[in-house]
Amino acid sequence: MRNPTASAGTAARREVRKPQSQYGIAWRQFKKHRLAQIGGGVLILLYLLAIFAGFIAPNGLSVYSTETITAFHPPTPIHVRDPDTGRWTRPFVYGYKEELNLTTFQNEYKPDKAQRYPIYYFVKGDKYRILGFIPADLHLFGTKEQNKVFLFGGDKLGRDLFSRTLYAGQISLTIGIAAVLISTILGVILGALAAYFGGWVDNIVMRATEVLSAVPDLFLLISLRALFPIDINPIFALYIIIGILAFIGWGGLARTVRGQLLSVREMDYVAAATSLGANDRRIIFRHMLPALSTYLIVTLSLAIPSYILTESGLSFLGIGAVEPYASWGSLLTAAQEGGFSSFTDRPWVLIPGFFIVLTVLCFQLLGDGLRDAFDPRKRQ
Amino acid sequence: MTTVATDTLLAVNGLKTYFYTDDGVVKSVDGVTFHLNKGETLAVVGESGSGKSVTSLSIMRLIASPPGKIVEGEINFTGKDGKMRDITKLSEAEMRRIRGNDISMIFQEPMTSLNPVYTVGDQIAEAITLHQGKNRKEAMDMAAGMLELVGIPAPKKRVNEFPHQMSGGMRQRVMIAMALSCNPALLIADEPTTALDVTIQAQILDLMRKLQEEIGMSILFITHNLGVVAEMADRVVVMYGGRVVEEGDVVEIFKAPKHPYTMGLLNSIPRVDHAVLKSTDGKKGRLEAIPGNVPNPLSLPPGCAFAPRCKFMIDDCNKAVPALEDTGNGHTSRCIRWREL
Amino acid sequence: EVTPGPFVYPAAWSADAPKEAKRGGELRLSAFSDFRTFNPFTSSEANSIPQRMGTGASLFTQDPRTDDFIPLMAASDPVVSNNGKRFVVTLRRGMQFSDGQEITADDFVSTMNIHKDEKVGSNSYATFFLANKPITIKKLGTYQLQFDFPSVSSSALSRMSFTPQPDHIFGKAYREGGAEAIKKLWTLNEPARNIVSAGMWVVDSYRAGERTVFRKNPNFGEWNKDSAGNALPYLDRMSVAIVKDSNAEIAAFVAGDLDIGNAATADQLSQIQRAVQGGNLKATIIANVSPNATSSWITFNWNQADNPFKQKLFRDVRFRRAMSHLADRDAMVRLAFGGLGTPAYFSTYPIFARNWAPASVPRYEYNIEEAQKLLAQIGFSKKDSEGYLVDKSGRRLEFNLVTNAGNNQREQLMRIFADTAKRAGVKVNAQAIDFNVLVSQLTSTGANRPFDAILLGLSGGTNIYPAGGSNVTPCDSNLHSWNRAGKCLVSQEQLMEKLYFQGDAELNLAKRKQIAAQQLKVESELQPVIYLAGTNFHVVYNTRLGGEMPRNLMDAYNGSRYQALTYIK
Amino acid sequence: MTAAERAATRQQTRIDRLPPMGDTLLDVKNLQKFFPIRGGLMSRVVANVQAVQDVSFSLKRGEVVGLVGESGSGKTTVGRSILRLIEPTGGEVIFNGVDITKLGKGQMRDYRREMQIIFQDPFASLNPRMTVSDIIGEALQIHNLHAGKERVERIAELLRKVGLVPDSMRRYPHEFSGGQRQRIGIARALAVDPSFIVADEPVSALDVSIQAQVVNLIQDLQEELGLTVLFIAHDLAVVEYICDRVIVMYLGRIMEVAPSKDLYTNPKHPYTEALISAAPIPDPTVKTKRIILEGDIPSPIAPPSGCVFRTRCRYAIPECANVVPELRMVGPDHFKACIRDDIL
Amino acid sequence: MLRRLVNSIPVLIGASLLIFFIIQLAPGDFLTSQLLDPNVSPQQIDNLRKQFGLDQPVIVQYFYWIRELLQGNLGLSFAYKQPVADVIAPRILNSLWLVLLNLVLFYIIAIPLGVYGAVRQYSLGDKITSTIMYFFLGFPSFFFALIVIYFILQVRFATGWQIPVGGMTSSNYNELSTVSKVFDVLAHIAIPALTLAIISVAAFSRIMRAQMLEYLNADFIRTARSKGLSESKVVYKHAFRNAIIPFVAGIGGILPGLISGAGFVEVVFAYPGITPMLLDAINQQDLYLIAGFNIVTILLLIVGNLISDVLLTVVDPRIRYA
Numbered sequence A: 001m002r003n004p005t006a007s008a009g010t011a012a013r014r015e016v017r018k019p020q021s022q023y024g025i026a027w028r029q030f031k032k033h034r035l036a037q038i039g040g041g042v043l044i045l046l047y048l049l050a051i052f053a054g055f056i057a058p059n060g061l062s063v064y065s066t067e068t069i070t071a072f073h074p075p076t077p078i079h080v081r082d083p084d085t086g087r088w089t090r091p092f093v094y095g096y097k098e099e100l101n102l103t104t105f106q107n108e109y110k111p112d113k114a115q116r117y118p119i120y121y122f123v124k125g126d127k128y129r130i131l132g133f134i135p136a137d138l139h140l141f142g143t144k145e146q147n148k149v150f151l152f153g154g155d156k157l158g159r160d161l162f163s164r165t166l167y168a169g170q171i172s173l174t175i176g177i178a179a180v181l182i183s184t185i186l187g188v189i190l191g192a193l194a195a196y197f198g199g200w201v202d203n204i205v206m207r208a209t210e211v212l213s214a215v216p217d218l219f220l221l222i223s224l225r226a227l228f229p230i231d232i233n234p235i236f237a238l239y240i241i242i243g244i245l246a247f248i249g250w251g252g253l254a255r256t257v258r259g260q261l262l263s264v265r266e267m268d269y270v271a272a273a274t275s276l277g278a279n280d281r282r283i284i285f286r287h288m289l290p291a292l293s294t295y296l297i298v299t300l301s302l303a304i305p306s307y308i309l310t311e312s313g314l315s316f317l318g319i320g321a322v323e324p325y326a327s328w329g330s331l332l333t334a335a336q337e338g339g340f341s342s343f344t345d346r347p348w349v350l351i352p353g354f355f356i357v358l359t360v361l362c363f364q365l366l367g368d369g370l371r372d373a374f375d376p377r378k379r380q
Numbered sequence B: 001m002t003t004v005a006t007d008t009l010l011a012v013n014g015l016k017t018y019f020y021t022d023d024g025v026v027k028s029v030d031g032v033t034f035h036l037n038k039g040e041t042l043a044v045v046g047e048s049g050s051g052k053s054v055t056s057l058s059i060m061r062l063i064a065s066p067p068g069k070i071v072e073g074e075i076n077f078t079g080k081d082g083k084m085r086d087i088t089k090l091s092e093a094e095m096r097r098i099r100g101n102d103i104s105m106i107f108q109e110p111m112t113s114l115n116p117v118y119t120v121g122d123q124i125a126e127a128i129t130l131h132q133g134k135n136r137k138e139a140m141d142m143a144a145g146m147l148e149l150v151g152i153p154a155p156k157k158r159v160n161e162f163p164h165q166m167s168g169g170m171r172q173r174v175m176i177a178m179a180l181s182c183n184p185a186l187l188i189a190d191e192p193t194t195a196l197d198v199t200i201q202a203q204i205l206d207l208m209r210k211l212q213e214e215i216g217m218s219i220l221f222i223t224h225n226l227g228v229v230a231e232m233a234d235r236v237v238v239m240y241g242g243r244v245v246e247e248g249d250v251v252e253i254f255k256a257p258k259h260p261y262t263m264g265l266l267n268s269i270p271r272v273d274h275a276v277l278k279s280t281d282g283k284k285g286r287l288e289a290i291p292g293n294v295p296n297p298l299s300l301p302p303g304c305a306f307a308p309r310c311k312f313m314i315d316d317c318n319k320a321v322p323a324l325e326d327t328g329n330g331h332t333s334r335c336i337r338w339r340e341l
Numbered sequence C: 001e002v003t004p005g006p007f008v009y010p011a012a013w014s015a016d017a018p019k020e021a022k023r024g025g026e027l028r029l030s031a032f033s034d035f036r037t038f039n040p041f042t043s044s045e046a047n048s049i050p051q052r053m054g055t056g057a058s059l060f061t062q063d064p065r066t067d068d069f070i071p072l073m074a075a076s077d078p079v080v081s082n083n084g085k086r087f088v089v090t091l092r093r094g095m096q097f098s099d100g101q102e103i104t105a106d107d108f109v110s111t112m113n114i115h116k117d118e119k120v121g122s123n124s125y126a127t128f129f130l131a132n133k134p135i136t137i138k139k140l141g142t143y144q145l146q147f148d149f150p151s152v153s154s155s156a157l158s159r160m161s162f163t164p165q166p167d168h169i170f171g172k173a174y175r176e177g178g179a180e181a182i183k184k185l186w187t188l189n190e191p192a193r194n195i196v197s198a199g200m201w202v203v204d205s206y207r208a209g210e211r212t213v214f215r216k217n218p219n220f221g222e223w224n225k226d227s228a229g230n231a232l233p234y235l236d237r238m239s240v241a242i243v244k245d246s247n248a249e250i251a252a253f254v255a256g257d258l259d260i261g262n263a264a265t266a267d268q269l270s271q272i273q274r275a276v277q278g279g280n281l282k283a284t285i286i287a288n289v290s291p292n293a294t295s296s297w298i299t300f301n302w303n304q305a306d307n308p309f310k311q312k313l314f315r316d317v318r319f320r321r322a323m324s325h326l327a328d329r330d331a332m333v334r335l336a337f338g339g340l341g342t343p344a345y346f347s348t349y350p351i352f353a354r355n356w357a358p359a360s361v362p363r364y365e366y367n368i369e370e371a372q373k374l375l376a377q378i379g380f381s382k383k384d385s386e387g388y389l390v391d392k393s394g395r396r397l398e399f400n401l402v403t404n405a406g407n408n409q410r411e412q413l414m415r416i417f418a419d420t421a422k423r424a425g426v427k428v429n430a431q432a433i434d435f436n437v438l439v440s441q442l443t444s445t446g447a448n449r450p451f452d453a454i455l456l457g458l459s460g461g462t463n464i465y466p467a468g469g470s471n472v473t474p475c476d477s478n479l480h481s482w483n484r485a486g487k488c489l490v491s492q493e494q495l496m497e498k499l500y501f502q503g504d505a506e507l508n509l510a511k512r513k514q515i516a517a518q519q520l521k522v523e524s525e526l527q528p529v530i531y532l533a534g535t536n537f538h539v540v541y542n543t544r545l546g547g548e549m550p551r552n553l554m555d556a557y558n559g560s561r562y563q564a565l566t567y568i569k
Numbered sequence D: 001m002t003a004a005e006r007a008a009t010r011q012q013t014r015i016d017r018l019p020p021m022g023d024t025l026l027d028v029k030n031l032q033k034f035f036p037i038r039g040g041l042m043s044r045v046v047a048n049v050q051a052v053q054d055v056s057f058s059l060k061r062g063e064v065v066g067l068v069g070e071s072g073s074g075k076t077t078v079g080r081s082i083l084r085l086i087e088p089t090g091g092e093v094i095f096n097g098v099d100i101t102k103l104g105k106g107q108m109r110d111y112r113r114e115m116q117i118i119f120q121d122p123f124a125s126l127n128p129r130m131t132v133s134d135i136i137g138e139a140l141q142i143h144n145l146h147a148g149k150e151r152v153e154r155i156a157e158l159l160r161k162v163g164l165v166p167d168s169m170r171r172y173p174h175e176f177s178g179g180q181r182q183r184i185g186i187a188r189a190l191a192v193d194p195s196f197i198v199a200d201e202p203v204s205a206l207d208v209s210i211q212a213q214v215v216n217l218i219q220d221l222q223e224e225l226g227l228t229v230l231f232i233a234h235d236l237a238v239v240e241y242i243c244d245r246v247i248v249m250y251l252g253r254i255m256e257v258a259p260s261k262d263l264y265t266n267p268k269h270p271y272t273e274a275l276i277s278a279a280p281i282p283d284p285t286v287k288t289k290r291i292i293l294e295g296d297i298p299s300p301i302a303p304p305s306g307c308v309f310r311t312r313c314r315y316a317i318p319e320c321a322n323v324v325p326e327l328r329m330v331g332p333d334h335f336k337a338c339i340r341d342d343i344l
Numbered sequence E: 001m002l003r004r005l006v007n008s009i010p011v012l013i014g015a016s017l018l019i020f021f022i023i024q025l026a027p028g029d030f031l032t033s034q035l036l037d038p039n040v041s042p043q044q045i046d047n048l049r050k051q052f053g054l055d056q057p058v059i060v061q062y063f064y065w066i067r068e069l070l071q072g073n074l075g076l077s078f079a080y081k082q083p084v085a086d087v088i089a090p091r092i093l094n095s096l097w098l099v100l101l102n103l104v105l106f107y108i109i110a111i112p113l114g115v116y117g118a119v120r121q122y123s124l125g126d127k128i129t130s131t132i133m134y135f136f137l138g139f140p141s142f143f144f145a146l147i148v149i150y151f152i153l154q155v156r157f158a159t160g161w162q163i164p165v166g167g168m169t170s171s172n173y174n175e176l177s178t179v180s181k182v183f184d185v186l187a188h189i190a191i192p193a194l195t196l197a198i199i200s201v202a203a204f205s206r207i208m209r210a211q212m213l214e215y216l217n218a219d220f221i222r223t224a225r226s227k228g229l230s231e232s233k234v235v236y237k238h239a240f241r242n243a244i245i246p247f248v249a250g251i252g253g254i255l256p257g258l259i260s261g262a263g264f265v266e267v268v269f270a271y272p273g274i275t276p277m278l279l280d281a282i283n284q285q286d287l288y289l290i291a292g293f294n295i296v297t298i299l300l301l302i303v304g305n306l307i308s309d310v311l312l313t314v315v316d317p318r319i320r321y322a
């Protein structure tokens, strides 16, 4: 506690130091939390991968050939040495020969050493849009013409799973955040209304949350989803899912927000603002809502993973992300549909599952770290 | 204090308890030495953060570890069996035998120091069954007896009540009953009345005095209320910044303090009977405040911890931590200028 | 009057000789969907409990060797009169329900009449009507029945082959309480001991959502014998576990908990194969036994009064032939069905096509150039900046194609079609939509229907006259999906309708085939519906089972074994 | 602007804002506050916490009046009701001649500038998310008092006045010690130039050595700015130093009102007597005979009939249960609510 | 108590309205898919629609249903042609066993983990267990179940042990003695129950940990220690009893959870619980089956809340007098 100089001529050192806000302190605390930092770092990486999916992915979202079959193409190792000369060369992959084996019923692939496809950087390929609007066709890497690099192997139609996983990340990583954001906005507004106005407003909002909590989530999800025919646009359907998730999620939040606000309202500093003549708006926006921020940050970080999981559950029921779009959940569901073959014959299709687990894990660690960082009891 | 008299119950010697926190090492107790005789009441005063509670918890070996640790020093304690042991060296099991039996403790917060989900009788009886090998029935009867002893009306009924059904004063009585249930040789009272109203405080202090006379235990009384000290203590230890700055007989401390902090403290407290101080010209009197702030335990000054706030400070004060000097009559002071005061 | 003996299961129906068969044991099967009722009149799902109980109990049955109907509960072939519209059937003697009551003409009469009561809501209701006119049944004697058909129908024997239900239970209730009384009978709450069956099985125990165990009808063996004269079935029991998840089903089969594997995909076959090769399971796998009686297709909506451009386009036969040329059926089979499928070109399912669709029927196979040529003929020869074909006024060749969400194979077929179409410059906006929405779009009627193109599949039906269908071919039928204006719009439709009725009413098989070939030729040239592909049928069973059919008889239509002849080794 | 000029403008605005209405700044009449306890079906009121009952007193301009009493006696409730931070159940609060309990929200805002409060808990009373300049500036912002650079200057001035360096402006409350926070709270209260301040136990959460600093500060500011202060405390000794008059409360009612010197030397009410006697004297040589009150303060949900103190009063007579004693003058400026004159 | 009941009336009405209208708003109805059935004529469908009352306006259907409901009748399932209660009861019972065992396992795992995490806060063990828990938390339940089945199969192959891979009973169940029946069911339930427990343990053990931490720092714990109590007594008697209070308060929510079944895990393990039936019902829009089941859930929620209120007063003496 480096105290600023006090009144009556103390000789305490004058120390000009950047003032530390709540967030500053929390950040300092957070920096001590190793696992949370790792979680945060990995998440940033995942988000970057998703944002630049178009660029990093060698293929578009749904590119495959109906002539050369690449269904469940195995991952292609990238070679950097010329097998003949043993010298370093430009990275390359082999072409693969495919054959449907009618005893094992699987497409079998064998590398064809004769076909060698060098990997080039910044190749032109499928068109995509950076951040959804700037059209581009440059890809970080790829083979010339048709892409032959399958970092994560191929999916059932022979699409590059690596590319699809990146694109799926765009949906999986946003769906949680978007749903959480919307349910937060709903929850905060309604919770605040309930807390502030009390009376019948409070009654209605609280009854509504009870109704929502009384109806099982899964049922609500499926039924609401069926309510909106999907024949609009798959992406629009996604927004609907997000909306539904948010609709289901706001109840609990509103309840806590209300509780928190009611307790903040009793804080002396709110009384102080009232005594200064602050009006309701000021009290709500300057004093009461900011007090929620730390609570919200923590809840949100912990709520996002549950939405990601919910989305994968929806995909399991076939009402999540719709082809050709994919989410990690829907990719994993595809793997699930393959049953045990996905474990034995083509384990690479499980990679999207790994991404889900990783993301949820990271969000949990991050949320944990944030909770600790914002916990006033951890501070002196 | 090296010589330990035969009637010494507790002798704390060079006790250092540090907390290893993320921000650095908090030297909460940094070389505390004092002793407590049988049947005596020793008051420990000092402001918030000066290490009073940590000292008492160190004696109970209840310092949360991590982050806390007794790094150095001895705590010699003569148990009921008459043997003297160094508490810092006891095993956890041995220590548990001492806790609640030889030494017991009451805390500042009567509202939170009792477990809300058990009846007060249960909580008192727990210590009795543990240390005196009584069965539950006997223990509950004894618990009721203890409640009667501490002046709770209708004790038979009250044993079966829960803490939330009692007022603060009554809970503190329950705490005292619990502490005394095994006739401890030493009662540590860590600010037992700070949270209470004056009228209730008066009741509790009265009770403690009465019980001490009856049971004959020693009391280590921790407080920052000098009024309470004056009323309760035989001798006083004044702490500041984790160290003992002055120790002596209660009258001497109040009448002839030998440390500027003690002096400042005495001057800064308003007193009900002190109307005299008020000037007669109609202007209100002023309190003589100690300037400055309580030091930051993370970065104590290199010399005398009180130096930055001391009006008697000289350059030497900042050079080294002054030694605890004997000023006569068993009175000690940690000030290089005590002679001049 | 001759009293024939029991029905003898021909030795040729089993690959194993009767002497190899052991008696006793349990056949362990699985089913995907839950059982809903014990009541044969209200049950609507496939492979229901009443259906399973009724196994082996109908007047006639089809002999897989010839596809002819042979008498089963009937003592002999029916006596036909009234120009093929009246059938007199004599019952075999000595048949008893599981409760010991004799099976007589009364049982058949009341069963059929209850089915025919629309208030009962029986799923078999339509079976007893021909062009909305009822088939009637009459008891001529305790053991003699007379059926009167409103018109001649090749499916007459099939329609007469329903399972009789006990008149002393249902007939009685019906007479006393009408349809309502029927509906209240035999819900799943009914104790199993009260359930009575005419067929091979009777319910032994039922565990909701989990498993139903059947035990053999003790009286069935009295009139059903193997070729060595032993009472059938050999088995004591049959259990059917409900397994909602196909992985769980495969797991159970691989673990040896099921006797018959429902392997439909390459993955499932491969898992079983892996377990067999690893020595962990003893099972027989016969892949690609035959195509399935199913196919997927795309239909284009001819009723788009609001959109003359599309209406004209979809009604143009050259457009539809072009679309057929754009369907890469081999890719579909390889990608969507993992190589385990068969291309389809007609309404006749691939399994029947080999017998019913001669080479003279044209097939518009995958051929992009041909498609582009045809499209150029209707004015789409230029491409726009995005590479899509446009006509002279710049209108893009574009339409929406929908299928139902949740069916992966269909979604993949749709994608593959859209992708190849794109290569030809046709923009297909492919979407998966809610099944119910899809159905209501498809079955909507009038001059303006709310869709462009729908990809769907149909299955079921018999091989009696497998060209078109009563609810598909006639211009006013409800699955005449391309045109629901209520009347035929082009002469070919009319012709197809005419041929269909003609063929359906033809009792001679060779002649039927001829008519069918004619009908299919018209259909194929018209391409009202673009047929894509269908899956194949595989046979997988635990080798502890014996008594399967000879390989040449197995197919998707006949199945792989008679339960009566199945035994546990 | 020199300090003198500033003082002059301050005076000026003060007069413009509210012309002084006589000698009495604040007159509290029959103030009453019940907190309903809800329960049962349809959450009806099943009982009331009678936190304040029929409390009347008045404050003269520039006067410092102490309000003492045990925990739960209703001191905070009185203080907050006066400021209308909680709505009183009954009674009038006449501030400068106007009954502010009748004012609308908007009108009340003007009066808020005149009346401020300092809180007991220096930790809870500062918004942890705002910097000191935001906290103090908020007052200025609400009332559009100064703008831009001037506002910063005003904040700096206020900080200096309460003995903090202006640098503190950019810091957050948690970076300050309790005493310093209490100073920030005082600066905030002073920012709008109030004429009346409720100080609700401003020092009881502070360290002994810091207490005196803050008490002195409040005293200095009061003298310098001519503030009228209602000083709430449970510590009689502190009140004695700072107050001209003292009001003693017990269980929601006033027991005694007297000039502070008078009260300590010559308490007239048995409760005051006990309260003074219970306070320990920091002098080991003085051993007074304590009057120890038996039992606890009764529940305010069902306070005793008649005199609320009678259950713990050693002078209680049966009569005490019958009448609620009125506050009677028993000496110059000295009032008590006790029916017995034959004691003390 | 009574007040809670009265308060739950609007919830019941609101929820039933919500459920009913959501189901009805979805396109089509129970009979739509039968339009594709070549054996079912459109006239017959209209006929059935009339029989089921599906031709009435939604609001009329709702009031009809509510009237039935007030007479304790949950309606008739379209698909099963049987009263809803009869359809759901056996499945709920099946789910109940599964979820009960799951709960038991869940608490057996989660509570010690939470307590351990709190007592040894920030120890390596604490960090490792919580990371592993989070790792499991990230698995979608259906996928985790599949992995479990796969591993069981492998174990079966490797050892020949008859570990059940799905279902609730063995096929020879009916021939077993009562004791064997119990064991048979237990063996079948154990693995899905454990699967469920493992997935959900993480969240709970973290809350348990936080609760324990909160109370381990409480003043009364210090009091308990100062009495000389052993550490285990301090932790399990004093801190634990307080820490579980919020969970007792949450027991009300468990009751509907018990009958709502184990979700996708039931599907993947081919367990005859309520979920597979519900999924079918929703797919087919078996209106009254869904609505009836939901009403049961809500009623149980209300009853559960009452029960947890009662339990809470037992566990937390403060409640009684508040």
Ligand SMILES: Nc1ncnc2c1ncn2[C@@H]1O[C@H](COP(=O)(O)OP(=O)(O)OP(=O)(O)O)[C@@H](O)[C@H]1O
Pocket (backbone or CB within 6 Å): B019, B021, B026, B027, B028, B046, B047, B048, B049, B050, B051, B052, B053, B054, B055, B064, B067, B068, B224, B297
């Ligand atoms: N668990 C802990 N971790 C870190 N620092 C601690 C811990 N416990 C105590 N301290 C520090 O030790 C110092 C002494 O604390 P202690 O509680 O002994 O003070 P005290 O004299 O009892 O004060 P008070 O009068 O407020 O009770 C303080 O600076 C405190 O911050």
Ligand SMILES: Nc1ncnc2c1ncn2[C@@H]1O[C@H](COP(=O)(O)OP(=O)(O)OP(=O)(O)O)[C@@H](O)[C@H]1O
Pocket (backbone or CB within 6 Å): D035, D036, D049, D050, D051, D052, D069, D070, D071, D072, D073, D074, D075, D076, D077, D078, D234, D300
């Ligand atoms: N918001 C409230 N709801 C219900 N009761 C209340 C509320 N605020 C105060 N009370 C009750 O009113 C009585 C008076 O409370 P008040 O806070 O005014 O006392 P106080 O004299 O300020 O006590 P302290 O010295 O503890 O601050 C108490 O019994 C208290 O419990």
Ligand SMILES: [Mg+2]
Pocket (backbone or CB within 6 Å): B052, B053, B054, B190, B191
């Ligand atoms: Mg302390």
Ligand SMILES: [Mg+2]
Pocket (backbone or CB within 6 Å): D075, D076, D077, D201
């Ligand atoms: Mg107060």
Ligand code: NI
Pocket (backbone or CB within 6 Å): A001, A002, A380, D175
């Ligand atoms: Ni600090």
